[in-house]
Amino acid sequence: MTTAAVSSPRDTSPKRKPKSKLRRSITSDTAARITFYIAVVVGWQLVAWQVERMPAPWETLQFIYTELTGGTHGGVVRGQFWEHFLATLQRFSIGLAVGFVLGVILGLAIGSIRFVRSLLNDVLLVFLALPAVIWAFLTVMWFGLGWQAPVYTVILASIPFVAVNVAQGVRSVSPELHLMSDAFQVPRGRRLRNLMLPAITGYLFTGLRFAVIIGWNAVLLAEWFGASNGVGWRSRFWYDAARYRGFLGWVIVFIVFIFVLDGFVLRPLQRHAFRWRERGEDESDLSLDDVVTTGI
């Protein structure tokens, strides 16, 4: 009698499972995202049919393809994609790396030293409020055309976002764990590595993601105004030439780049950093497998 009572709830579970899995896939975050992309493409196509100057998705894709592979279009030589993209990537990476490191140092100081906090609080607020385009204008004024304006724009635009987040992270570190470290006389360096940095990791990633988005924005703006090559410059080139599919094609490139960076670099890094947390929080990212196995 007891065995029957124990086994009966177990028996029902396999029957229910496939249905709930299917339902989970349809309503999962990934499914929602895919639906959104499809809606964007469809909406874009609809607008392109109505508006004469709006290139259709297919034409834009074709443009990106020829920009990648070469050929001519209206007498202009194509196939310069990598030259411009790599130039921008280099400026962006240097600017982001410098901005990130400076932002972390500044954030650690603001978070842990009261004097620095009161000194820089308002300054940081002003920096946060300044749009990247202001930095683009200023750096072009200071450095003229060349690599400096984009790099400095990225640095200046990304620092405050990293600093603010890191400072907040430092202040959120549990005082109990600090007291524990005091009681065991844990040396400073080890405390920084094992207590402070892991505790602020979440804030660090938020800061980094903001910095990436703001920085990418900034580098394109600065190149638009003050460079002689790069993604921003190339976009402007097509815009000035009234080749809208060229302009839009490059816009698509910006967006794809950000998505690839976020999805294939930042998120895996973040997942690695938070592997100590119980699984479940990142389930939405795993649901892609569910979609594949259930054949949606």
Add this chain to the structure above:
Amino acid sequence: MATLKVDGLTKTFPPVVKAGKPVRAIRDISFEMSGQVFVSLVGPSGCGKSTLLNIVSGVETPTSGTVSVTQDGKPAWLGYVFQDPRLLPWRTVMQNMLYVSDLEDDEARENARRYLDMVGLADVEDMWPGQLSGGMQQRVGIARAFSVGPDLLLMDEPFSHLDAITARGLRDQLQELWNETKKTVLFVTHDVMEAVQLSTRVITLAHGGVVFDDTKIGLPFPRRVSDPEFAQHQAEILARFEDMEAARAAPAT
């Protein structure tokens, strides 16, 4: 041999509200303990037990009086077990053990393993604290405190956040661990039974932060709660405490 000397210790906190009275946590406490002893500080909540422990550990400074913790004349090395485990959630059990150790080499690893083994956690060293139960986490906390080889071990109600059954198991384990290592321990608790089971000496604090009773417990280890002599010790301490409470409650004449 570690020696703890507490002499005329008083701690007063600033008033909670403006123009209120300063809050006196402990008043003129003196005692001395030395060598292979397990001393419990027992008393009701708010009698200043934890404040006393914080002063001994150096986290707080006394208003007046002195505390000295020495090992053969030199400053002693302290270990601490807290009410909650206080483990780094983003570090594995082994990494948590190494966090407080002098070095992070193979020898330290071996040492950490030995103490984890002693508290019955030989095979969890690569797990995250979040994957362990509350009782297991507290055992890691205990192993961590023992592993630094402290001259004096301070324990602040380490079992008060656990359920009764888990707490009982951990008390038995602590008893064994102490018997093996014979460290000098100062243990804070509000539970008289726990104090009688674990200690060689029980110091009772009363409201207002004064030492009210100081008793040696000579029972052999391991101690069993069901032992009649155990019950007798416990009853005596409780009786004296109740008499004192009754006298305090009686109107002053």
